[in-house]
Amino acid sequence: MTVRRALAATAALLTLGGVAACSGGDGSGSDPGRVDVVAAFYPLQFLAERIGGDAVTVTNLVKPGAEPHDLELHPRQVGQVADAELIVYLGGFQPAVDEAVAQNGNDRAFDVAGVQPLRDATEGGHEHEGEAGHEAEHGGKDPHLWLDPTRLATVGDRLAERLGRVDPDRAADFAARAKALHTELDGLDAEYTRGLATCQRREIVTSHTAFGYLTARYRLEQVGITGLSPEGEPSPQRLAEVAREAREHAAGTIFFETLVSPKVAETVAREVGARTAVLDPLEGRPADGDYLSAMRTNLQTLRTALDCS
Structure with missing residues (x-):
């Protein structure tokens, strides 16, 4: 992640500090009859929707047409992470999501990277040439x-x-x-x-x-x-x-x-x-x-x- 992206993600997290504290992170979604799930990117959204069915409401953090590798979270999205009842993500893939989970949702997170060895x-x-730098990400x-x-x-x-x-x-x-x-x-x-x-x-x-x-x-x-x-x-x-x-x-x-x-x-x-x-x-x-x-x-x-x- 570039320095610019890192600063943007950090600014979003700091801006949301007060919002997350007020929300309490109690997972109360818009529909109390459904589990409020945040998915970090599309394949995880697909899984959550197919398995959850009409018992879940799934929010994808990546907008349609956007590239998910270097996702930058806006304050509202960090709030969604803080409020979700379940966060489905892949640790190490999107640093901004990792940071938001660590600060606002560790107890409600499901890291699919831990299911099987990558x-x-x-x-x-x-x-x-240059691949080592990409791997480090x-x-x-x-x-x-x-x-x-x-x-x-x-x-x-x-x-x-x-x-x-x-x-x-x-x-x-x-x-x-x-x-x-x-x-x-x-x-x-x-x-x-x-x-x-x-x-x-x-x-x-x-x-x-x-x-x-x-x-x-x-x-x-x-x-x-x-x-x-x-x-x-x-x-x-x-x-x-x-x-x-x-x-x-x-x-x-x-x-x-x-x-x-x-x-x-x-x-x-x-x-x-x-x-x-x-x-x-x-x-x-x-x-x-x-x-x-x-x-x-x-x-x-x-x-x-x-x-x-």
Whole structure:
């Protein structure tokens, strides 16, 4: 996080000090019949809404179309964290959220990073110049666990348990919805396994290394132009290295993302004579559909790019 962002987040927290104290953090939401849940970004919103159903009201801290990595919290959002009955977040992914939770909601927080060990940032990928700095932002861990449906299913199971402690009368409902979602995510996993089993190529060139969990699960290899931060600027040496690797693997597609400029991907694509395509890391809510439909769109995009039979 830049110095400017750090100062903005700190100012928001200080401004909210009096508001949080007045609110008492008692979790009283707008609808007393529902559990007031704050989700740090879209995949966690998806889980909370699917598992909570009509028993929850879910607020996503990231506005539609915004990039969640370096989220800056406004005073009202810090107040939402202070008042929530449950805060669902991923520790280390959004420093401003970590800070707001530490100051205003530690006892009501569910950190999905603690459900299963996170992958090391360089595990299964290509290490390159400047990557150490990007890794440091996330404690050397890759936060993008939701791109493995089986991991997201396990997070959903634990979230149902936590919701059940907040609202014991509906614990059985939460568990039932989590079980149904787990079955859907297992089905999605099976679709990926079948769909990517027989491909001409197994290397994907991506604008940043968000897809380590997906590539590890389905035996692909990720070549990232930049590291974990989508705002990273690759050096000319790194661009040349990626272009060389793309030629070696006969990569016909260079992937860019929905919330990030495609310019870097387009530069590499021009260099190697490839096309570009969107591979959605699902850090923000899809323009159409939901997590499941966006993941299925990603699967079809990968099958086309990798010449899968």
